[in-house]
Amino acid sequence: MLLSRVNKIVQLMTAIKKLKDPQSEMLLLRNCTSVSRLYFSLHTTNPAALQQATEIFGDHLLKYLRLLITGDGSGFGPLQQRLATLPIKYGGFGIYIMEDTQAYCYIASQCQTASVQKAILGDLFPTNKGHAYKLALQNFIQVCGLPSSYCVDDTAPPSMHSLGVAYFDAIKKKISGQFSLSARDSILWQCNQVKHAQDYLLANPISGLNQCLGPRQFRAVLCYRLGIPLFVENSSCSSCNKPMDIYGDHALHCAKDVGVKFRHDFVCDIVADICYKASVLARKEVSLGLLSDDDKDLRPADILVLNWKNGKDVCMDVTGVSPFTGEGIRSFVPGKAISNVVARKCIKYLDKCVSLGYGLGVLAFSTLGELGEDTLCFFKRLKNCLVSNDASSGVGSFIFHRLDIAIQKGVGAQLVARLPTKSM
DSSP, rough: HHHHHHHHHHHHHHHTTTTTTHHHHHHHHIIIIIIIGSSSHHHHGGGGGOOOHHHHHHHHHHHHHHHHHHSSOOOOOHHHHHTTTSSSGGSSSSSOOOHHHHHHHHHHHHTTTTHHHHHHGGGGSSSSOHHHHHHHHHHHHHHHTOOOTOOTTTTTTOOOOHHHHHHHHHHHHHHHHHHOHHHHHHHHHHHHTTTTTTTTTTTTOOOGHHHHHHHHHHHHHHHHHOOOOOOOOTTTTTOOOOOOOOTTTHHOOSSSOHHHHHHHHHHHHHHHHHHHHHOOOOOEEEEOOOOOOOOBOOOOOOEEEEEEEETTEEEEEEEEETTTTTTTGGGGOHHHHHHHHHHHHHHHHHHHHHHHOOOOEEEEEEESSOOOOHHHHHHHHHHHHHHHHOTTGGGGHHHHHHHHHHHHHHHHHHHHSOTTTTOO
């Protein structure tokens, strides 16, 4: 029966491949197609009887993920497979394999239904749990590194979620020992775990909200986030003819053609649109008459938010940065690239804005989805404005998704503009 269900899911995966839209396919795979359709079986079936189904399902799912992420290209190795099948909270794509979920689903189900079974069976209810449960618990203890005396409290049985958190916490700690992570791999994984960094995966592909990524753009972003090489060695940038690294970092710093300004302007447009929908008065590209120290005109404010802070208008400077700029990998500290650029912007603009009666905010973000403190505070307040306008809409919960999809859409466009035509 379980094999039949697995085969049906494999057929469903084959059907959604016909969409030829990786963004929509991944959303369906995570929410409707993958392990989510097997939870009932995983709750009720002895894990020892799942081996064959687990192997068949895992084989098809990983092949599909390879096609989805790389276009059936190279680079999707064991490390990328492990990272892609972690929860989004742990820097993965939130697509689970049976090998992981069976470890805790059966235990949670047996514990949570024990009181119901006892009420129904009365004196016939066995006092000792069966061999299948003991074996599943033993495997769970071994994977999670728990003491052998660990037992589940029947009076307050753990939920599947809490056991899943314990399981993936243990998996996360073991990854560094199981795989040889380069400095770059560690940085990417660390950045992917930052709050909101993976929000682009949660955005519904709605063209009217500019939330759709083209197939090549989406694949390029996924490959970049997993550290999969996109370019061949010793190649040159097709826009500026400077040397191109294999991962595409140069593409995100290149100012030619589809460059940094394209990504910056696209994010500005999204921020302005969110302000409009939140009924917050804001204007784009407002010239304030600011002069530099050598009396040259400074560029206009990206977003001028009216009556925003203590009755003052606030100039919002939208700024994107890459963690691999400057000193790069050798001295990487989470959030350092953002804090550095915020400090530079404050030195350059703060006193001049204050002298004219304006406030200053720096809406900083990184190419890997990290957000600066001002950005977080600004969008949390916009979220509150959206909810106060229409509490039933639920739109406020998704503005971070819109922001991250805008950032990654810019990143994807920069990478694809420099990729060979036939790649991905």
